[in-house]
Amino acid sequence: xxxxxxxxxxxxxxxxxxxxANVTGTQEIPVEIGPGLSVRAVTDSIASRMALPGDxxxxxxxxxxxxxxxxxxxxxxxxxxxxxxTVTPKTHLGA
Amino acid sequence: xxxxxxxxxxxxxxxxxxRERGGPSLGIEPVSARDLVDAVAxxxxxxxxxxxxxxxxxxxxxxxxxxxxxxxEIGKYTAGFELLEPEPVSREPFSYYFPRECLAHVAAxxxxxxxxxxxxxxxxxxxxxxxxxxxxxxxxxxxxxRGVPGLATAPLRRLLEGxxxxxxxxxxxxxxxxxxRSARERAERVSRxxxxxxxxxxxxxxxxxxxxxxxxxxxxxxxxxxxLEATESEATKYSLTYxxxxxxxxxxxxxxxxxxxxxxxxxILGQSHGHNxxxxxxxxxxxxxxLVDVCTRSSAYLSAxxxxxxxxxFSGEPWQLSQVFGMDARSGGTETFYGQLGGGLTRRGYWVxxxxxxxxxx
Numbered sequence: 001x002x003x004x005x006x007x008x009x010x011x012x013x014x015x016x017x018x019x020x021a022n023v024t025g026t027q028e029i030p031v032e033i034g035p036g037l038s039v040r041a042v043t044d045s046i047a048s049r050m051a052l053p054g055d056x057x058x059x060x061x062x063x064x065x066x067x068x069x070x071x072x073x074x075x076x077x078x079x080x081x082x083x084x085x086t087v088t089p090k091t092h093l094g095a
Numbered sequence: 096x097x098x099x100x101x102x103x104x105x106x107x108x109x110x111x112x113x114r115e116r117g118g119p120s121l122g123i124e125p126v127s128a129r130d131l132v133d134a135v136a137x138x139x140x141x142x143x144x145x146x147x148x149x150x151x152x153x154x155x156x157x158x159x160x161x162x163x164x165x166x167x168e169i170g171k172y173t174a175g176f177e178l179l180e181p182e183p184v185s186r187e188p189f190s191y192y193f194p195r196e197c198l199a200h201v202a203a204x205x206x207x208x209x210x211x212x213x214x215x216x217x218x219x220x221x222x223x224x225x226x227x228x229x230x231x232x233x234x235x236x237x238x239x240x241r242g243v244p245g246l247a248t249a250p251l252r253r254l255l256e257g258x259x260x261x262x263x264x265x266x267x268x269x270x271x272x273x274x275x276r277s278a279r280e281r282a283e284r285v286s287r288x289x290x291x292x293x294x295x296x297x298x299x300x301x302x303x304x305x306x307x308x309x310x311x312x313x314x315x316x317x318x319x320x321x322x323l324e325a326t327e328s329e330a331t332k333y334s335l336t337y338x339x340x341x342x343x344x345x346x347x348x349x350x351x352x353x354x355x356x357x358x359x360x361x362x363i364l365g366q367s368h369g370h371n372x373x374x375x376x377x378x379x380x381x382x383x384x385x386l387v388d389v390c391t392r393s394s395a396y397l398s399a400x401x402x403x404x405x406x407x408x409f410s411g412e413p414w415q416l417s418q419v420f421g422m423d424a425r426s427g428g429t430e431t432f433y434g435q436l437g438g439g440l441t442r443r444g445y446w447v448x449x450x451x452x453x454x455x456x457x
Contacts, residue, residue: 023342023408024363025349029240051132051238055204056407066343088342089407093297094334094400095370 018083020046035076039069057090106228110201113222117169124205134438138178138191140413146313152237173225195225197438247360251309262444271316272445281322286369286420296330299368305360365416370394380424395421395429
């Protein structure tokens with residue numbers, strides 16, 4: 001399980017635990033992360049762990065609210081412990 | 096001697112780009128283990144189709160070997176790669192071939208970088224080749240968190256009796272795909288719905304149904320029984336974007352179905368959408384139009400953006416299906432259907448059945 005922390009945090013004291021799944025619901029991983037990290041950094045880390053295509057931009061959507069998380073704000077400000085998020089591609093079908 | 100498990104960014108292969116075939120290299124783009132997920136998942140799926148014990152995709156391991164060919168102009172070149180059993184123990188260790196074309200998206204990524212660096216012009220034609228990367232012996236493994244798909248049980252022979260083939264080819268027998276008639280009609284209706292508005296827009300939905308195993312032959316196949324329309328999507332003439340509410344609705348409906356005993360194996364099998372525009376920007380039919388029965392122009396094709404979307408949404412899901420409804424130059428309806436083969440989406444056919452009875456599935 002990957003851990004990303006800011007240097008000022010103690011791993012055992014401040015950790016946000018949640019679950020991330022892909023859009024088809026066939027892949028889910030537990031995530032343990034420093035709550036002060038930006039959503040953008042966390043999203044990149046999760047997409048890498050899930051081996052999702054690296055040439056596609058991804059966003060996190062809170063399954064409870066259906067809202068996309070703000071990439072520039074800390075993830076701990078937007079997700080409650082135990083939350084479920086869906087890793088959603090920022091791309092479109094189109095000719 | 097095999098190296099350890101490849102990290103997502105280790106490069107078992109590299110793509111090199113050229114302005115001319117066989118000419119000097121413009122640049123090299125690493126092919127990471129992450130870029131090979133679809134090929135690894137496809138090899139795993141072939142093993143599952145062959146009656147394999149059902150190893151979790153996350154635990155499936157394979158190693159890669161480049162495959163070379165000879166060309167009269169450029170001599171020896173790397174035509175593709177094989178995914179092999181890492182430490183052969185069985186009498187018939189697996190080996191699956193993937194052509195280099197399945198890494199076209201890596202070449203495109205390299206081309207974008209060259210364009211940013213000013214070493215390639217936008218729209219400039221390029222050629223790409225394949226070589227071993229800096230981690231050629233790394234062991235490849237399926238992505239974290241991937242299991243074995245739940246499979247319904249249904250006799251394939253019974254489904255094929257009376258089934259209507261639609262553009263079925265020889266390769267389709269390896270992984271048969273069925274549509275119930277009502278699902279097939281709904282896929283077309285939902286996809287062409289955007290053609291009823293002015294100006295027309297792209298519309299579509301997700302193909303839903305079970306992956307199945309035949310109890311008599313052990314063969315795997317898919318049955319599309321339902322189409323969930325992509326409501327609350329953002330649509331233009333040439334694009335369709337699934338919004339947060341679109342995905343939320345799809346996921347809620349799917350979870351409800353999966354909680355019910357008779358539909359517990361339902362999953363997202365693929366997508367269908369409409370290119371509700373005339374080919375070639377509505378250009379007049381060609382001079383041969385009145386002489387031929389079938390117009391050869393069509394807007395029913397899987398575009399580069401479509402392929403990127405499918406590669407993102409169905410990453411690691413080799414059972415994925417894609418369907419596009421379009422128009423020919425005579426404003427007639429056209430359709431193309433795709434499945435994953437050789438690491439990328441290729442044209443294939445399917446069968447239409449009247450219905451899938453509850454007693455036909457276990």
